[in-house]
Amino acid sequence: MLLEMKDAVLSYGKIEALHGISVEVNEGEVVSLIGANGAGKTSTMRALSGVRGLSAGSVVFNGEDVTKLRADQRLRKGLVLCPEGRGIFPGMTVTENLNMGAYTRKDKAAIDEDYDRVFGLFPRLLERKRQVAGTMSGGEQQMLAIGRALMSRPKLLMLDEPSMGLAPMLIQQIFDIITEISQQGTTILVVEQNAKQALSRSDRAYVLETGSIVKTGTGAQLLDDPSVREAYLGVA
Amino acid sequence: MDFDNLINGLDRATLDGITRGSIYALVALGYTMVYGVMKLINFAHSEVFMVGTWTVLGVYTVIGATSSSGLGMVIGATLLALLAAMLASAGTALAVERIAYRPLRKKGAPALIFLITGIGCSMVLVEVFGQVLRFFFGPPFGRVTVNIPAVLETKTVFTIPGVDLAVSNTRILIIVGAIVMMLALDAFVNKSRLGRGVRAVAQDPDTASLMGVNQERVIMLVFVLGGAMAGVAALLYTVQYDITKFDIGFIIGLKAFTAAVLGGIGNLRGALVGGLFLGIVEVYASAIWDSSWTNVYAFVVLVVVLMFRPTGILGESLGKARA
Numbered sequence: 001m002l003l004e005m006k007d008a009v010l011s012y013g014k015i016e017a018l019h020g021i022s023v024e025v026n027e028g029e030v031v032s033l034i035g036a037n038g039a040g041k042t043s044t045m046r047a048l049s050g051v052r053g054l055s056a057g058s059v060v061f062n063g064e065d066v067t068k069l070r071a072d073q074r075l076r077k078g079l080v081l082c083p084e085g086r087g088i089f090p091g092m093t094v095t096e097n098l099n100m101g102a103y104t105r106k107d108k109a110a111i112d113e114d115y116d117r118v119f120g121l122f123p124r125l126l127e128r129k130r131q132v133a134g135t136m137s138g139g140e141q142q143m144l145a146i147g148r149a150l151m152s153r154p155k156l157l158m159l160d161e162p163s164m165g166l167a168p169m170l171i172q173q174i175f176d177i178i179t180e181i182s183q184q185g186t187t188i189l190v191v192e193q194n195a196k197q198a199l200s201r202s203d204r205a206y207v208l209e210t211g212s213i214v215k216t217g218t219g220a221q222l223l224d225d226p227s228v229r230e231a232y233l234g235v236a
Numbered sequence: 237m238d239f240d241n242l243i244n245g246l247d248r249a250t251l252d253g254i255t256r257g258s259i260y261a262l263v264a265l266g267y268t269m270v271y272g273v274m275k276l277i278n279f280a281h282s283e284v285f286m287v288g289t290w291t292v293l294g295v296y297t298v299i300g301a302t303s304s305s306g307l308g309m310v311i312g313a314t315l316l317a318l319l320a321a322m323l324a325s326a327g328t329a330l331a332v333e334r335i336a337y338r339p340l341r342k343k344g345a346p347a348l349i350f351l352i353t354g355i356g357c358s359m360v361l362v363e364v365f366g367q368v369l370r371f372f373f374g375p376p377f378g379r380v381t382v383n384i385p386a387v388l389e390t391k392t393v394f395t396i397p398g399v400d401l402a403v404s405n406t407r408i409l410i411i412v413g414a415i416v417m418m419l420a421l422d423a424f425v426n427k428s429r430l431g432r433g434v435r436a437v438a439q440d441p442d443t444a445s446l447m448g449v450n451q452e453r454v455i456m457l458v459f460v461l462g463g464a465m466a467g468v469a470a471l472l473y474t475v476q477y478d479i480t481k482f483d484i485g486f487i488i489g490l491k492a493f494t495a496a497v498l499g500g501i502g503n504l505r506g507a508l509v510g511g512l513f514l515g516i517v518e519v520y521a522s523a524i525w526d527s528s529w530t531n532v533y534a535f536v537v538l539v540v541v542l543m544f545r546p547t548g549i550l551g552e553s554l555g556k557a558r559a
Contacts, residue, residue, distance in 0.1 A: 049446060050445075051442050051445065051446065070445065070450075071442075071445035071446050072445045072446075072447075072448045072449055072450045072451070075445075075446060075447065075448040076448055080446070081446050083442070083443055083446060087440060087442070087443035087446070088443075089435070089436055089439045089440060089443070090439065091435070091439055092432075092435070092436075092439075096432065099429075099432060100432060100436055100444075100447045100449075101447060103429070103432070103433060103436075103447045103448045103449055104447075104448035148447070152447070152448065
């Protein structure tokens with residue numbers, strides 16, 4: 001198992017956002033976490049990436065307990081989050097943003113290879129290399145955020161709402177690329193409000209409701225599940 | 237009001253203003269960098285500068301440099317004093333961070349608490365030089381102004397023709413020194429990998445940590461860099477004014493802070509612009525009105541500028557500091 005989060009409790013002050021959830025991701029899988037606004041999807045990602053510490057529970061990554069590690073230490077182990085709302089550095093250029101992804105790396109030749117890989121996946125970024133990232137469109141910023149995360153050479157790439165605020169055609173395109181990244185050998189955990197896209201692209205999925213996991217199964221199973229269909233896919 | 241006085245001595249006043257402003261600008265960098273990364277005004281920074289001036293005095297005393305030393309001694313003593321002042325000021329800044337700020341950060345204390353501990357650190361450092369060291373070692377420590385040997389004797393290097401303005405070696409050292417240090421710092425922050433980490437934390441600390449940037453290390457780095465710049469300022473100050481005092485940091489710190497806000501706090505180039513602007517305005521205003529009101533002019537300018545440009549003259553953040 002590549003990632004195992006066990007009985008994780010996360011609180012903001014007195015408010016408990018996650019009430020002891022457990023999530024597992026195996027090597028090579030695409031796993032998705034779906035749920036409504038405020039269900040705790042982003043909190044789960046924050047806890048996994050180390051941006052926020054847990055008040056109880058544990059996170060084991062690649063056989064190593066990383067519960068007490070900070071975000072920058074977890075990144076060095078290959079646990080990489082592409083944050084919600086893209087989190088690009090608006091004042092830096094496209095190249096500088098990608099450079100930030102490779103911040104901890106010193107393997108110059110491999111970094112250059114990864115540039116080529118990112119520009120191969122996102123030709124648009126190559127065209128906009130020198131543009132200041134804050135002036136790009138939402139879709140381009142999302143591509144940049146994913147590209148930057150790839151520059152960290154993730155073992156597990158976690159994506160928080162990659163489709164947020166994008167036009168339907170772009171959502172399709174972003175998910176195509178996520179599938180491609182997975183086929184290139186990166187394990188993926190994706191959090192999505194767009195349940196239909198996420199489930200149809202995932203090996204397995206979890207349904208999160210108000211800080212607890214209420215359902216789990218393969219993507220296909222959940223797509224056929226009547227309660228999931230009603231609550232998240234808008235069909236009765 | 238005596239505009240003739242200013243017009244007649246405009247060249248001289250401008251040179252004075254730039255000299256003064258260069259020192260403000262160097263000290264302002266410390267405020268601006270720490271603010272850019274932590275959104276915190278480090279009120280102990282004035283004492284970081286003060287420690288630097290005493291270090292210069294210490295070096296001169298230990299190696300016995302005086303105003304009548306030979307050329308080799310002058311260069312050696314000045315360089316050694318520069319290095320020692322940079323180290324001492326950087327060390328002081330780092331110690332302040334460790335003692336006054338880091339423990340609070342670990343506990344997630346509200347922003348206001350940091351200001352109080354910063355002011356507390358400032359008072360402690362002032363009294364260390366004003367009382368504690370005097371108790372143990374006697375003079376020169378204490379509450380009086382202390383002379384520092386004018387190791388680098390002031391000599392006119394060239395005269396600007398037409399206006400007949402004499403430019404001395406000390407002026408050149410101060411202005412060129414300040415500009416070189418600022419360019420070096422600017423290049424470091426904008427071009428190097430660590431500098432990119434600093435800018436990333438300034439723009440978005442959480443995302444920066446997701447890129448593997450160690451925020452604690454970036455914070456240490458900005459205190460060290462800001463402290464070192466204050467050390468350079470301390471040496472240049474002693475070259476120009478040949479004195480120090482236990483509370484010498486107070487007014488300089490306040491002016492440098494003003495300069496940082498004037499230029500746009502959090503912005504490196506803003507510190508340079510704000511420092512030079514403030515220095516020149518002070519000298520001009522002193523020539524027109526009364527020079528004993530110098531400090532008043534500085535703050536009048538601050539109020540007026542902030543009325544029209546609340547974010548300062550350049551008004552960007554450290555993260556966005558690019559041309």
